[in-house]
Amino acid sequence: MSRLRNGANRSTLLCAAAVLLVAGATLASATAPVRDRLPSALPRIGADRVWLDQELLGRWRDHGWWPPVVIAALAVGAVLFLCWAAAQIRTGRLRELPLGQPGVTLSATALATAMTERARAVDGVARAHVRLLGRPRRLRARITLVLDPDASPEAVLRELARDTVAEARAAAAPRALVADVRVTARPHRARRIH
Known part of the structure; x- marks a missing residue:
């Protein structure tokens, strides 16, 4: 944020x-x-x-300007609230990255898919998912990995940083790419004894 x-x-x-x-x-x-x-x-x-007595209410009824003003103020407040709520709901997902020349862009979905495939190819990774967030100048890759039960998290992270993240940073250059990695392990399956 x-x-x-x-x-x-x-x-x-x-x-x-x-x-x-x-x-x-x-x-x-x-x-x-x-x-x-x-x-x-x-x-x-x-x-x-008494917050509103009959006399005060009668004086306010004599002035015809205040109902439109109150309604307009409430409408502006409602519009501002809806704009603020829409900004909160916005996911921040990146659509495309402009490259060096005008009109040449790189699809953020394509880059995220390529990063996902490269992350799945790392030894010890059972499942992987990559999502690109942020703005074109401030990229953030949210990487979720599910490791095999016997995989070493240190070795997986080292290979992921050396291959997948380094290639994504080269593709997004000169922009900086920050990678957030969430790692979970697939549990061992219980053996049945007959």
Whole structure:
């Protein structure tokens, strides 16, 4: 996740938490059990407070400008929320890599498939899956390996780095390629005794 996106997420959550905290504290201070326990220095809301009385509501009804403003503000808020939610759902999967000349691209799916085949060819690997993420300038390969029960993880990782990852870095040059490898082992099969 990029720093900008991470900062935007944290700022959004912080603002939402602050608004909910202030609103909750305000409403809770109007109840007798909470109001009696508050320090005397804190402002209190009376239990008999009316938030919208008939006179105030009548004055607001006389002004015709505020309903469209409220509806427009809510619509803008809803659109911003939907844009933020769409940015969170986005997978970050890379589609294609532009190469040196204009119009010449390398399919990220083809590169991921080639890396998967090369990773499966490593001795001791039972299954492999590679997924390319990030942006064209910041590539990240997420490699998932399932090893045979008798395979050495150190030897597999050494060969994977020397062959598969090195070839992918050469294909993606001059961009940097970071490889995240997740390794699991296939369990031994239980032997049946007859």
